Amino acid sequence: MVTLTERVADGLCDGEVRDMHGVLMRLTLDIVVRTLFGSNVELDVSAVGAALSEIMDRYASMLPFIVPGYDKLPLPRQRRFREALALIDGLVGRIIDERRRLPDSGRNGLLSMLLAAQDEHGTGMTESQLRDEVITLMFAGHETTANALTWSLMLLGQHPESDDALASSLQETLGGRAPTVDDLPQLTAAENVVTEAMRLYPPAWSIGREVIEPFEIRGTLFPRGAQLWLAQCVTHRDPRFFDDPDQFRPERWADGLAKRLPKFAYFPFGGGQRACIGTSFANMEATLVLATLCRRFRFELLNAEPVELQASVTLRPKHGLRMRVRSRA
Template sequence: MAVTTTEPLKKSPPGPKGHWFFGSGREFQRDRLGFLEECSRTYGDVVSFRLAHHPIIVVNHPDQIEEVLVTNNKHYIKHFALRMTKSTLGNGLLTSEGEFWRRQRRLSQPAFHRERIAASADMMVAFTERMLEGWRDGQTRDIQNDMMQVTLQIVAKALFDADVSGESADASEAMEFVLRCFTARVGKIIRLPEFIPTPVNIRLRRAIKSLDSIIFRVIEERRASGADRGDLLSMLLQAHDEDDGGGMTDRQLRDELMTLFMAGHETTANTLGWALYLISLHPEVESRLHAELDSVLGDRLPTLSDLPKLPYTENVISETLRLYPTVWLLGREAIVPTEVGGYPVPVGTTIYMSQWVLHRDPRFFDDPLSYRPERWENQLSKRIPRYAYFPFGGGPRICIGNTFALMESALILATIARRFRLSLSPGAKITPLPTMTLRADGGIPMVVEAR
């Protein structure tokens, strides 16, 4: 038995009783963020409920999150909902488990060393500048869509040195549909298998085929040429495991690239969309951001070497990820009997850990619903518990691209804000939509004004 304490375990955690068949599924589907917040307020740091036949335990304290993600991480695998993405993501880093995951992580890790990531900085700024060439003073734009397009182009260039600007709209549409299908499937009590030819399943297969065609084409061309372009694909093609000497098959390459292709642009795009939205609502933040950029950059474009001189810009990103974390929920499923917070966790139980809830907890953040980038000054991250703030997860499975994402977010934000001021379109109401990531439901319409 894998229980990690000699203290007597408590009974099952408190929580909403729910419907005899649906459990709390309907309440969770109706308002996921609100339901998790209410559970924390009403029942405390460890809460239990059911989503139909799935037993759930929610932990709402950094110490318990560390138990799950670090101390007892070998007691868990990824949760049932994420496993539903395997038809799209395959057996990539996000979904694979055990020794296979460890092998893939070893092969992929060198591509994310700081020196490799740094080489992409100028490219990120160049793609952003190309996007801004189409912006006109007084124009209303869906900023969320713009951020999706530019981050897709950046991740494609970084992953496999491909300019997909001509394909980015189709690829974004395909990814959007896949994500919506995933969210809809998680919310259903009875799920039809994907092989049944319903209109939705047919369209889903077409979307996956569209994405596959881009990735497999690039893999085939690169294998044929043997060229090393210094991108992630080149590194993965050359990588060989130190234990068995083997490399990745085309299918393994596809799965890793698909995972990074989808996750690597969706998350950063959402962060930037929320950042620009929040800046527009807080003139004092906008004023201080512009002052920093004007002082450091003047009339020139930002570079990687400027980032240490732009602490407020980086604080804007940190505060955005606190208040609107693009990854709003992590899940793990127990594969051995274990415990968390002094409560038993039977095999098959899913543990939920919500960044949305923890990042807004007044125990760890003063005035938590206020958007105040300055709160990150004086090393706040070292003064709060380690897992009070975990936008990229934690433990051995912390997001492999977190450094890339933070650099990209800061450089794109600096490139935009040095040239434009954005204001929310009159009458627009922005509502968070918790799908696989946290995005704005219906986009973020904003009016652009040249500075």
């Protein structure tokens, strides 16, 4: 994670303007493919990222889901969607083939576990199940983390005093070197920034559940089959749980707030049996990436206009996040 982030940082120049959302999307995609699948497959991160966005954009509209036969309509958007699917399918196929060709001794990591997995009847996954698992992890495993990091940079850009506090804490802990996994327990300032950013701008802004047993809350009956939406973006700003709920204050997490909160007052990763399986991975990644970048740079917002939000599957900046890169040196 740190090696790939350092490579990105080496490519940033003092004074230049970059779309940091785009930068972080490509970085987290690269990280997920290399770390989870241990893959060396040649990866055109920009093309894959663009294809994943194309597929994701489908969820910004209900049309594909309510118009019968939408998939067969000769629309340019449909053609782009099919091309994007073919590109991702080809990449995932290459990742799986590469792993299959490795000798048993060289096989480790999550992809090898998926290849070896068998159900209670001793049957392994079909080719399409395997592909679906890999694609799910690629999707679930990069956009969310990229958004958590993008909002962190935006909020640090809006709050220079928090950015200064982060920079001096990183200097104290790291003394001018890149972080390693052993530094994680000391990187609480970076972790608190990410935690606070996910409170204000939860990458997964709501999650759904279907009622399987009818129940009642304060006189309202929720029948079997009802669809419920639990919105992090609302609960996370509830003044019953957070002082000055709309304010960005990473230090609020410094004195054990997480332990004092009621269980579902803060739930960026959902909860229960379907909670995010990537929670630890994402927390580790977001902390290391933020520490690696912010140790070397600060990122300035170009203007005071609020960044437009897009609540698709995830909560992301609608037009990216253009920032001016400033070297701390």
